[in-house]
Amino acid sequence: MRVPRGAFVTALVLGVVLVAVGGRYGYHRDELYFIEAGHHLAPGQPDQPVLVPILAAAWHAVVGGHLWAFRILPAVAAALTTVIASLTCRELGGSNRHQVAAAVVTAVTSIVPGTGHLFSTTTFDLLGTATTIWLLIRALQNPRLSSWLLVGLAAGITAEVKVLVLTVLAACAVGIVVTGRRRALLAPGPWLAAALAVLLAAPFLLWQASHGWPMNEVAASVAAGGSTSSAERATVIPLSFLMVGPFVSIPFVLGLVHLWRRPHLRWLTIAYAVFLAFVVVSGGKAYYPAGFFPAVLAAGVMPALDWLDARHRTRLAAVALAVVSIPTAFFSLPLAPPGSPVFEVATAVNPDTGETVGWPAYVDTIREVSRALPDRGNAIVLARNYGEAGAISLARRQSDADRELLPPAYSGHNGYAEWGPPPPVATTAIVIGFWPEPELASTFETCTITARLESPADIDNEEDGAPVRLCRGLVRPWSQSWGDLTRLA
Structure with a gap:
C-alpha cells in the first residue's frame, strides 16, 4: 500500500498551508457549539453524533485554546483525504504519476481546503466517506473477509461523525446491483461489514430513536433553507461542481465517464448519480456528495493525464491548474482582510467565511x-x-x-x-x-x-x-x- 512520494508531498504542503492560516479570522459558530457539546457527554445530540464534539472539546483542552493549534486536526484530515485519493487511484489501476495527480487535484478543489480550515463534521465526514469508498473498491476487487470488515469499520466510525455515510453505502449497493454485480453482495463479507457499521453507529441511532428522531426535523429545516449552507434544489448540482472547482471539474466529469465505460467500475458512477438524486430530492446541502469526489477525481486524472502526455501539454495544464487555484484559495481560505472587496466576494461564494468573524x-x-x-x-x-x-x-x-x-x-x-x-x-x-x-x-x-x-x-x-x-x-x-x-x- 505504498503511496508515491509526490502524494505525500502534496498532503504535507496542504497541511502546512492550512495550519499556517488556521489562526486567521476566528472560530466558526459550529466550532463554538462543538467545543461546548463535547463537555456534555451523551450517546447522541439532536443534530449530530458525538464523535466530532468529543474530539473538539478534548483537542481544544490539549492545545490550550489556541485557535491555530485547534485547527491542526482538521488540517491533518484534509491532508489525509488527498492521500486517500492517491490510494483510490492505485486501486483503479493508476500509475504513480496518476496517483500523484489524483492527490494534487483533490488538494486544489474548493471543498477540501475549505473544510480543512474548520473543525467541522464535514471535514471528518469527507475523509471518512472517501476512505469507505476506497476500501469498498478494494473489497470488490479482492473480496477477502478482512477487506470487507475494514469497509464496515470505516463506515461505522464515519457514521459517528455523520450518518450520511450509510446513505452513501446504500447508493453504492444500488449501483452494484444494477450493474449485475449482485453476486458480490451474496457472500458473508458485505453483510458482516454492514452489521459492523450498524453496530458502531448504534449508540447514536438508538439515542435518536428514543428521542423521536429529532434529526429529521433538523433535516427539514436544512431543506427549507434554515442553514447558512442550505441550497435550492435546482442549485445543488451546479454548486457541487463549484465545490470541485471549475477547472478541476474537467477531470471530475472525465472520471464519471471513465468509470461508466468500465463494466466492473460502472457501479460507482451509478452510486454517485443515485446519491446526488437523493440529495436533490431531500433538499440536502450541496456538499453532501463530496465524499465521492476523491474517487471520481482519481478515475478522471488517468485519461486526462494520458491525453495531456500524448500532446505534450502536461506542463501547460499544471500551470493553468496553479493559476486557477489562486482564486479558489481566496474563496475557501481566510486570506483576504475582513471587509475588503475580495473578502466580500469570498463570503458571497462561501457564506461560512462570514460566520468566523x-x-x-x-x-x-x-x-x-x-x-x-x-x-x-x-x-x-x-x-x-x-x-x-x-x-x-x-x-x-x-x-x-x-x-x-x-x-x-x-x-x-x-x-x-x-x-x-x-x-x-x-x-x-x-x-x-x-x-x-x-x-x-x-x-x-x-x-x-x-x-x-x-x-x-x-x-x-x-x-x-x-x-x-x-x-x-x-x-x-x-x-x-x-x-x-x-x-x-
Whole structure:
C-alpha cells in the first residue's frame, strides 16, 4: 500500500498551508457549539453524533485554546483525504504519476481546503466517506473477509461523525446491483461489514430513536433553507461542481465517464448519480456528495493525464491548474482582510467565511451589558442560537475573569436545549439574538433593548445587528416555558 512520494508531498504542503492560516479570522459558530457539546457527554445530540464534539472539546483542552493549534486536526484530515485519493487511484489501476495527480487535484478543489480550515463534521465526514469508498473498491476487487470488515469499520466510525455515510453505502449497493454485480453482495463479507457499521453507529441511532428522531426535523429545516449552507434544489448540482472547482471539474466529469465505460467500475458512477438524486430530492446541502469526489477525481486524472502526455501539454495544464487555484484559495481560505472587496466576494461564494468573524466583539458587548447588572448573581445569558451561546460558554471556560463577569449561557437551540433550562433563581436574562416578540412576552415580564451586536468592518453575517435585551421577571417558571423556547434548526 505504498503511496508515491509526490502524494505525500502534496498532503504535507496542504497541511502546512492550512495550519499556517488556521489562526486567521476566528472560530466558526459550529466550532463554538462543538467545543461546548463535547463537555456534555451523551450517546447522541439532536443534530449530530458525538464523535466530532468529543474530539473538539478534548483537542481544544490539549492545545490550550489556541485557535491555530485547534485547527491542526482538521488540517491533518484534509491532508489525509488527498492521500486517500492517491490510494483510490492505485486501486483503479493508476500509475504513480496518476496517483500523484489524483492527490494534487483533490488538494486544489474548493471543498477540501475549505473544510480543512474548520473543525467541522464535514471535514471528518469527507475523509471518512472517501476512505469507505476506497476500501469498498478494494473489497470488490479482492473480496477477502478482512477487506470487507475494514469497509464496515470505516463506515461505522464515519457514521459517528455523520450518518450520511450509510446513505452513501446504500447508493453504492444500488449501483452494484444494477450493474449485475449482485453476486458480490451474496457472500458473508458485505453483510458482516454492514452489521459492523450498524453496530458502531448504534449508540447514536438508538439515542435518536428514543428521542423521536429529532434529526429529521433538523433535516427539514436544512431543506427549507434554515442553514447558512442550505441550497435550492435546482442549485445543488451546479454548486457541487463549484465545490470541485471549475477547472478541476474537467477531470471530475472525465472520471464519471471513465468509470461508466468500465463494466466492473460502472457501479460507482451509478452510486454517485443515485446519491446526488437523493440529495436533490431531500433538499440536502450541496456538499453532501463530496465524499465521492476523491474517487471520481482519481478515475478522471488517468485519461486526462494520458491525453495531456500524448500532446505534450502536461506542463501547460499544471500551470493553468496553479493559476486557477489562486482564486479558489481566496474563496475557501481566510486570506483576504475582513471587509475588503475580495473578502466580500469570498463570503458571497462561501457564506461560512462570514460566520468566523465577529465573535470576540459580540462577547465584548455582552461583557459591557453584564458589568452594568447589579444582580449578576441571579442572571443568565439566553441565546437564540448555539453560536451565540457557544461564544459565551467558551469565553467562560477560557478565563476566570469571564467566569465571574459573564453569566452562564443557555439556549433552546438544538443540543443546548437538551442540556436543560436555567435554574429557577435566574429571573434576569441578557437575551441575545433575533427572537420572536411573542416568545419573549410569554417568558419575561419586561424586556428592554440595551445594545446590538455589531460586526467589525461592516461584515454581514447572521449576528450582525442582533439586539441584546435585558429581560427581568418570569411570567412562568423555566420548567414550564422551556419547551416553548426550544427549536431544532
